[in-house]
Amino acid sequence: MSDAARIEAAIRERLAALSPTAVDLIDDSHLHAGHAGARSGGRHYRLTIVSEQFSGRRTMERHRIIYAALGDLMQRDIHALSIVARAPDDAPAA
Numbered sequence: 001m002s003d004a005a006r007i008e009a010a011i012r013e014r015l016a017a018l019s020p021t022a023v024d025l026i027d028d029s030h031l032h033a034g035h036a037g038a039r040s041g042g043r044h045y046r047l048t049i050v051s052e053q054f055s056g057r058r059t060m061e062r063h064r065i066i067y068a069a070l071g072d073l074m075q076r077d078i079h080a081l082s083i084v085a086r087a088p089d090d091a092p093a094a
Contacts, residue, residue, distance in 0.1 A: 004029070007043055007077045014069045015049060021088055024048040028082075042079025048086075055087040 001009070004027060015023055026046040047066070054062045062085035067074055074081070086092070 004043065007073070010073055010077070011045070011047075011070065014071065014073065015047075015066070017069050018049070018051045018053050018065065020049050020051045022048070022050040043077060044080040045078060046082045048084040050086045050088055050090075052088055054085050055089065057087075059085070 008025060008027065011025060012023065024047070027043060028046055029043040031044065049066070053065060057065070063083055066081075066083060066085060070078065070081075
């Protein structure tokens with residue numbers, strides 16, 4: 001298994017703790033070739049996730065929940081993470 005595949009599998013496994021109804025994880029690392037974070041091994045991702053755990057919570061709280069779920073991956077394997085976190089009853093992002 002490649003390093004990129006290992007990291008993506010670890011991300012998905014940890015996010016499963018949030019019981020998401022949808023997860024869209026895109027590795028954008030190739031768009032950041034030569035960037036300091038890319039050189040140090042950290043990868044760049046875009047995440048869209050829908051979970052009931054986000055209901056009634058503000059954006060920053062939702063992001064903190066995700067960061068907590070990802071734990072040490074944020075310090076070691078993920079250099080940048082763009083997040084869209086929605087509750088099932090939220091209107092879809094435009």
